[in-house]
Amino acid sequence: MNRSQRTAVITRLAERLRERGSWSGETHVQKVVFVMQELLDVKFEFEFILYKHGPFSFDLRDELSSLCADNLLKYQAQSPPYGPKIGVLPDAKALQERFPKTLGSHTAKIEFVCDRLGNKGVAELERLATALWVTTREGTGDSVDQRAKKLNKLKPHVSIDEAKAAVVAMDEVIAAAKKL
Amino acid sequence: MAKQLHEIRDPIHVFVRLDSDERRVLDSRQFQRLRHIHQLAMSFLVYPGTTHRRFEHSLGVMELAGRVFDVVTQSGAVTDEVRKLLPEIDQADGLRYWRRALRMAALCHDVGHLPFSHAAEKELLPAEWDHERLTRVLIESDEMKEIWDKVTPPLRPIDIVKLAIGPRKASDLKFSVWETILAEIITGDAFGVDRMDYLLRDSHHAGVAYGKFDHFRLIDTLRILPSPPSGESDGSDEPALGIEGGGLQSAEALLLARYFMYSQVYFHPVRRIYDIHLKDFLQQWLPGSRFATDADAHMGMTDNEVMAGILKAAREANQPGHDPARRIVHHEHFRVLYTRNPDDVKKNERAGGAVFDAAKAKFGEPAVRRDVYRGKGGLTDFPVKMKDGRIASALSVSSVLPNVPVSTFEYVFIDPAREAEATKWLDEQREEILKPVKEEAP
Numbered sequence: 001m002n003r004s005q006r007t008a009v010i011t012r013l014a015e016r017l018r019e020r021g022s023w024s025g026e027t028h029v030q031k032v033v034f035v036m037q038e039l040l041d042v043k044f045e046f047e048f049i050l051y052k053h054g055p056f057s058f059d060l061r062d063e064l065s066s067l068c069a070d071n072l073l074k075y076q077a078q079s080p081p082y083g084p085k086i087g088v089l090p091d092a093k094a095l096q097e098r099f100p101k102t103l104g105s106h107t108a109k110i111e112f113v114c115d116r117l118g119n120k121g122v123a124e125l126e127r128l129a130t131a132l133w134v135t136t137r138e139g140t141g142d143s144v145d146q147r148a149k150k151l152n153k154l155k156p157h158v159s160i161d162e163a164k165a166a167v168v169a170m171d172e173v174i175a176a177a178k179k180l
Numbered sequence: 181m182a183k184q185l186h187e188i189r190d191p192i193h194v195f196v197r198l199d200s201d202e203r204r205v206l207d208s209r210q211f212q213r214l215r216h217i218h219q220l221a222m223s224f225l226v227y228p229g230t231t232h233r234r235f236e237h238s239l240g241v242m243e244l245a246g247r248v249f250d251v252v253t254q255s256g257a258v259t260d261e262v263r264k265l266l267p268e269i270d271q272a273d274g275l276r277y278w279r280r281a282l283r284m285a286a287l288c289h290d291v292g293h294l295p296f297s298h299a300a301e302k303e304l305l306p307a308e309w310d311h312e313r314l315t316r317v318l319i320e321s322d323e324m325k326e327i328w329d330k331v332t333p334p335l336r337p338i339d340i341v342k343l344a345i346g347p348r349k350a351s352d353l354k355f356s357v358w359e360t361i362l363a364e365i366i367t368g369d370a371f372g373v374d375r376m377d378y379l380l381r382d383s384h385h386a387g388v389a390y391g392k393f394d395h396f397r398l399i400d401t402l403r404i405l406p407s408p409p410s411g412e413s414d415g416s417d418e419p420a421l422g423i424e425g426g427g428l429q430s431a432e433a434l435l436l437a438r439y440f441m442y443s444q445v446y447f448h449p450v451r452r453i454y455d456i457h458l459k460d461f462l463q464q465w466l467p468g469s470r471f472a473t474d475a476d477a478h479m480g481m482t483d484n485e486v487m488a489g490i491l492k493a494a495r496e497a498n499q500p501g502h503d504p505a506r507r508i509v510h511h512e513h514f515r516v517l518y519t520r521n522p523d524d525v526k527k528n529e530r531a532g533g534a535v536f537d538a539a540k541a542k543f544g545e546p547a548v549r550r551d552v553y554r555g556k557g558g559l560t561d562f563p564v565k566m567k568d569g570r571i572a573s574a575l576s577v578s579s580v581l582p583n584v585p586v587s588t589f590e591y592v593f594i595d596p597a598r599e600a601e602a603t604k605w606l607d608e609q610r611e612e613i614l615k616p617v618k619e620e621a622p
Contacts, residue, residue, distance in 0.1 A: 003530070065556055
């Protein structure tokens with residue numbers, strides 16, 4: 001994917017997340033893009049590390065800033081105390097129209113993540129995305145309990161019970177992704 | 181008895197105080213090299229006052245890092261909720277260790293910088309290398325380890341590395357929440373003391389007022405806070421660096437200062453083209469077109485060696501790098517042909533790239549240069565503790581922060597000998613050049 005194609009996919013994803021009722025703040029976009037790249041093999045080529053609320057990409061953060069500067073996205077402030085939402089601006093629509101082939105080949109993957117993650121909040125996305133991180137990068141072959149312990153060690157504010165539930169839920173998403 | 185506390189005069193912080201362990205780092209050749217690395221590359225060709233060096237900036241970062249650490253860990257500043265997630269705050273010995281590690285990391289955070297703090301690391305260093313990796317090599321070197329071992333208790337080099345370069349550049353290392361927050365004190369986008377010091381210092385030396393803000397007030401109100409909620413009954417408890425509500429205006433001033441300094445100083449087009457001429461020179465002058473990455477070679481290469489090379493190459497036409505050296509010394513830099521603007525970006529999101537490609541095809545590669553900087557760091561959001569004790573997103577309580585523009589710059593430069601011809605050409609061909617690419621329907 002070149003930068004323009006990637007922009008078309010990211011802005012379409014942000015749009016679909018909003019349509020599915022997601023709060024669609026930066027954390028929501030970060031975690032969903034991580035799942036697309038890690039699980040669905042979408043070639044965004046962002047480097048993710050474990051950081052704020054789980055897997056996080058500074059490259060993606062820079063990219064979102066850059067799309068705001070290009071008048072394609074906008075961080076929309078909300079009433080106190082809530083964090084901002086990412087809105088998609090009309091220029092992004094025009095750009096998407098120029099990349100029908102790229103968007104066509106990513107539609108099923110965008111819908112897959114929006115179906116499964118679009119209604120989740122930050123806390124749940126943090127747990128799920130970290131569960132995916134633990135499963136694919138640190139615990140391939142580990143049991144649910146082992147992975148839950150690892151998740152809890154990485155994110156001490158996530159309890160063991162919450163971590164277990166997240167690992168089980170993410171296993172289901174992984175199984176569904178294999179059928180895609 | 182030998183003096184244990186040392187004071188150094190500083191134009192920004194009045195005094196920087198350091199103890200004898202820190203003094204050993206100051207006296208190391210790794211740190212002393214920073215006396216010969218300009219903070220703002222060749223900006224002194226545009227702003228003559230900007231001849232300051234990484235040396236004093238690093239001292240300033242250490243001073244501020246210590247102040248921030250003391251504020252955010254003071255008893256009474258930390259809520260029970262945060263205390264539960266960060267047990268390190270209640271361990272007196274641990275706190276002393278981390279305060280020491282943080283100040284050392286702040287002192288060393290720039291030791292890996294290339295001559296003239298050059299940003300074109302991709303072109304001037306081997307693949308996978310950047311100045312942060314060089315910083316890490318130096319902090320972990322046997323020479324520096326001797327210093328860390330003499331501190332009581334001894335400092336683990338890996339801890340200093342983590343705090344000095346942060347999670348983005350040390351992506352192979354695991355950071356605890358505590359370490360993430362400490363690294364944020366130095367490298368953070370919102371309140372990193374690296375940024376605080378360079379804005380204040382660069383603005384002072386450039387003779388512009390844009391970079392000034394009330395850092396005393398800002399630092400006094402910094403707190404470790406839970407993350408703000410996004411949506412009703414939704415939010416993560418993960419703590420992060422934030423502020424008391426009373427510091428919001430100074431935080432706004434910091435972020436505006438950053439925006440103005442980027443527009444007025446750091447991305448001044450003439451400063452940028454000198455950086456490009458310097459890169460061109462270095463690529464022709466350095467053996468193998470790259471800086472060496474071994475510690476000794478790095479230590480032996482400062483602005484002084486490079487400047488001597490530039491002056492010689494500018495005088496002698498047969499020297500490698502003669503043309504870019506001559507442009508730097510005689511101020512015969514390339515001129516701006518094109519500047520990014522919103523109307524063009526609306527037509528074609530890669531407008532600057534399109535102009536650059538077309539200009540290269542028309543005038544030949546040696547006559548054209550391009551400089552691009554895309555806004556980084558995201559829209560700065562952080563937790564704010566309001567008067568009623570609730571934690572809010574800074575963007576929800578500030579009417580300034582959501583409207584601070586993202587700094588994005590793009591220039592295409594042309595050889596002055598072709599300037600008039602190129603300007604006319606661009607006027608005539610502009611619409612054709614800016615036509616965007618469209619994919620075929622599937």
